[in-house]
Every structure is written in C-alpha cells, then in structure tokens.
Amino acid sequence: MKKVAKKMYETFPSSVYTISSYGVTFLLENKNKEALELYKKAEKINPNDVIVLNNIAIIYERLADIEQAKKYYKKIVSVGDEKSKTLAQKKLAELK
DSSP states (O other): OHHHHHHHHHHOTTOHHHHHHHHHHHHHTTOHHHHHHHHHHHHHHOTTOHHHHHHHHHHHHHTTOHHHHHHHHHHHHHHSOHHHHHHHHHHHHHHO
16 A cells, blocks of 8 residues: 555645545554654645644644644634534543
8 A cells, every 4th residue: 555655646746635645654654753744745735624634633642742633623623524523623622
C-alpha cells in the first residue's frame, strides 16, 4: 500500500486525496511526525477537509498535545457536516 500511495503522491503532489492516502501509511506505522507533515500540507490546500482535520487531531492526541488536538476538533465542529460535528464534539468532551 505504501508504495502505491507514495507513487500517487509523487504523481499528484497537490491532491488532498493522495496526500491523505500517503499520510495514512505513516499513521499505520506510528510515524506521527511524518504523517503530520503531510496532513499539514493537505490542510494548506483545503483547510476545511474534515478527514484531514480529524487525522491532524488524532496525531496531536498521539503526541500528547491535547490543546492542538482540541483546536482541530473545534475546527471540525465549525466546518463539518452533522455527523462530523457530533463525533468532534464527543472527542472534545473526552479530552476535557
């Protein structure tokens, strides 16, 4: 999977979908800093992509940076659909 995702990323480096797919491969390996770098790039391209925002929040949780995780869950509450908002609100309640 990683080889395919890397090739897609090399071919389409500005596609949020391909960046996100490549980022998942790093998440699965617990390479949080590498994944965060990719997701932050995707966020610059589309700052309201809920999947990207959620993955950034998860990474910050893994890195024990709860304030940053909360920041991203709050952003999901402001830009996401109803399901995303509900899940983000639940995570915010758990992080308090």
